[in-house]
Amino acid sequence: MIRVVVYEDNPQFREGLTMLINGSDGFSVLASYKNCNNVAEEVEKWLPDVILMDINMPGTDGLEGLKRIREVNTEVKVLMLTVFDDNKNVFEALRNGANGYLLKKTPPAKLLEYIQDATLGGAPMTSSIATQVLKMFQIIPQTKNKDYALSERETEVLQLLVDGYSYKMIASELFIAIDTVRSHIKKIYEKLHVNSKSEAVAKAFKDKLL
Amino acid sequence: MIRVVVYEDNPQFREGLTMLINGSDGFSVLASYKNCNNVAEEVEKWLPDVILMDINMPGTDGLEGLKRIREVNTEVKVLMLTVFDDNKNVFEALRNGANGYLLKKTPPAKLLEYIQDATLGGAPMTSSIATQVLKMFQIIPQTKNKDYALSERETEVLQLLVDGYSYKMIASELFIAIDTVRSHIKKIYEKLHVNSKSEAVAKAFKDKLL
DNA sequence: GACAAAATCACATAAAGATGTTAAAATTAT
DNA sequence: ATAATTTTAACATCTTTATGTGATTTTGTC
Numbered sequence: 001m002i003r004v005v006v007y008e009d010n011p012q013f014r015e016g017l018t019m020l021i022n023g024s025d026g027f028s029v030l031a032s033y034k035n036c037n038n039v040a041e042e043v044e045k046w047l048p049d050v051i052l053m054d055i056n057m058p059g060t061d062g063l064e065g066l067k068r069i070r071e072v073n074t075e076v077k078v079l080m081l082t083v084f085d086d087n088k089n090v091f092e093a094l095r096n097g098a099n100g101y102l103l104k105k106t107p108p109a110k111l112l113e114y115i116q117d118a119t120l121g122g123a124p125m126t127s128s129i130a131t132q133v134l135k136m137f138q139i140i141p142q143t144k145n146k147d148y149a150l151s152e153r154e155t156e157v158l159q160l161l162v163d164g165y166s167y168k169m170i171a172s173e174l175f176i177a178i179d180t181v182r183s184h185i186k187k188i189y190e191k192l193h194v195n196s197k198s199e200a201v202a203k204a205f206k207d208k209l210l
Numbered sequence: 211m212i213r214v215v216v217y218e219d220n221p222q223f224r225e226g227l228t229m230l231i232n233g234s235d236g237f238s239v240l241a242s243y244k245n246c247n248n249v250a251e252e253v254e255k256w257l258p259d260v261i262l263m264d265i266n267m268p269g270t271d272g273l274e275g276l277k278r279i280r281e282v283n284t285e286v287k288v289l290m291l292t293v294f295d296d297n298k299n300v301f302e303a304l305r306n307g308a309n310g311y312l313l314k315k316t317p318p319a320k321l322l323e324y325i326q327d328a329t330l331g332g333a334p335m336t337s338s339i340a341t342q343v344l345k346m347f348q349i350i351p352q353t354k355n356k357d358y359a360l361s362e363r364e365t366e367v368l369q370l371l372v373d374g375y376s377y378k379m380i381a382s383e384l385f386i387a388i389d390t391v392r393s394h395i396k397k398i399y400e401k402l403h404v405n406s407k408s409e410a411v412a413k414a415f416k417d418k419l420l
Numbered sequence: 421g422a423c424a425a426a427a428t429c430a431c432a433t434a435a436a437g438a439t440g441t442t443a444a445a446a447t448t449a450t
Numbered sequence: 451a452t453a454a455t456t457t458t459a460a461c462a463t464c465t466t467t468a469t470g471t472g473a474t475t476t477t478g479t480c
Contacts (some may be wrong), residue, residue, distance in 0.1 A: 042344060043411055052212050072389060091347075094344060094347040094348075095347050095348060095350060096348075097344070097348060098344075099344065104236065117337070121337035121338065121340065122335070122337040122340050123335065123337075123340030123343060125332070125334075125342070127327070127330050127331035128331060130330050130331065131333070133292050133333060133343075134304060134307070134308075134309065134333055137301075137304040137305050137306075138306075138307060140305060140350075141347030149237050162408075162409060162412055163245070163408035164404070164408060164412060164413075166404060182265075194374065196376070196407075197406075197407065197408040198371060198372075198374060198410075198411045199374035199410045200405040201411045201412050202372055202373070202374060202409075202411050202415070205411075205412070205415040205416075208216040208268045
């Protein structure tokens with residue numbers, strides 16, 4: 001039995017969802033609420049398998065509700081429901097640990113399937129949402145990770161430079177003489193084609209060297 | 211009729227896929243290949259709706275094949291097939307425009323469903339893959355953009371520091387005295403709570419200040 | 421106009437960093 | 451085993467940076 005809690009402000013839609021789910025074998029609505037004002041306590045009380053969460057609700061909305069849920073429960077599957085596929089909300093929801101993102105126009109049979117899918121570890125999404133998600137990935141620039149062939153020790157020293165250590169601090173951290181630190185850094189500068197600490201640090205960030 | 215092209219080096223699996231798809235109503239395999247060596251021409255020749263693409267193949271592998279496909283065709287749906295859910299490959303594939311990612315152990319009925327799902331704009335993924343994808347989103351840090359209330363001039367100076375300028379260079383770049391540069395930088399350090407150039411640079415990157 | 425914040429500049433000094441040269445151990449690769 | 455690379459280290463020197471203190475000039479705001 002898949003146990004569901006519903007958050008949806010529209011009474012008609014809330015009732016419709018409840019009837020659909022309760023009327024289906026293997027599904028049961030434990031409770032339904034019209035906002036997320038007390039979502040943390042409610043989730044801890046019911047311990048549902050799946051939460052259907054409307055995005056747009058008066059009072060505490062779905063995104064905020066999701067955050068509060070994840071503070072107390074990382075297991076429950078949360079499916080976001082929305083009328084529009086708003087790019088920003090999709091991203092924000094997934095970043096905050098939503099398990100799926102569905103448009104409200106999803107047909108009843110599909111909805112049940114999606115709920116089950118979520119309990120099995122899937123990430124059910126309306127296809128228009130899925131398309132958006134895939135596009136987001138393509139926006140993310142590739143980690144170039146240029147290879148400057150830094151040795152292990154050099155990488156270690158660079159890491160400390162990035163962390164704001166002085167030569168003296170690096171020396172004591174690595175139990176080597178300060179002149180050795182100089183040697184390493186000189187070599188690092190050669191390899192990175194820079195000639196100052198801050199340039200090396202900037203390059204480390206830009207090229208995601210660490 | 212959903213028109214499919216298959217790339218898979220294992221003859222048994224390739225034949226199995228072909229028979230499954232051809233034996234199903236509404237699906238048809240146009241061609242199947244054991245590597246991606248000529249993937250661009252093949253895709254342009256067949257213009258399939260969906261491509262099933264094995265990741266691990268001798269010669270040109272699936273990831274490289276995907277890239278070549280996207281250079282000539284952004285419409286065809288490409289579903290990656292793999293034995294293991296290797297995090298790195300998943301990310302790389304989605305970044306390069308894959309439409310879905312399936313484990314080879316996917317049951318035949320599900321596979322057909324996934325193929326159809328892809329043609330409808332979905333992003334079919336085996337649930338273990340979907341979980342990984344969702345986790346990736348959570349790794350992406352929110353753009354905090356902390357506000358240290360740097361003045362316009364200070365921001366300008368910080369930018370030059372990040373670009374590796376020395377005090378002297380900044381002075382000549384901004385047509386001010388080097389002591390003025392010192393003043394600004396002292397103020398910047400106060401505001402950022404740091405006390406060296408490289409720390410300021412690191413902080414600028416970390417907090418996406420520029 | 422008064423006031424506050426920002427930008428400008430100067431002088432001094434101690435600390436940190438950059439650079440060159442040289443070279444011995446230790447480790448790794450061939 | 452020999453060569454190549456890496457890691458270690460010392461010494462000298464010059465430049466840059468960090469920090470303090472104080473002051474004048476702009477600029478924007480009430």
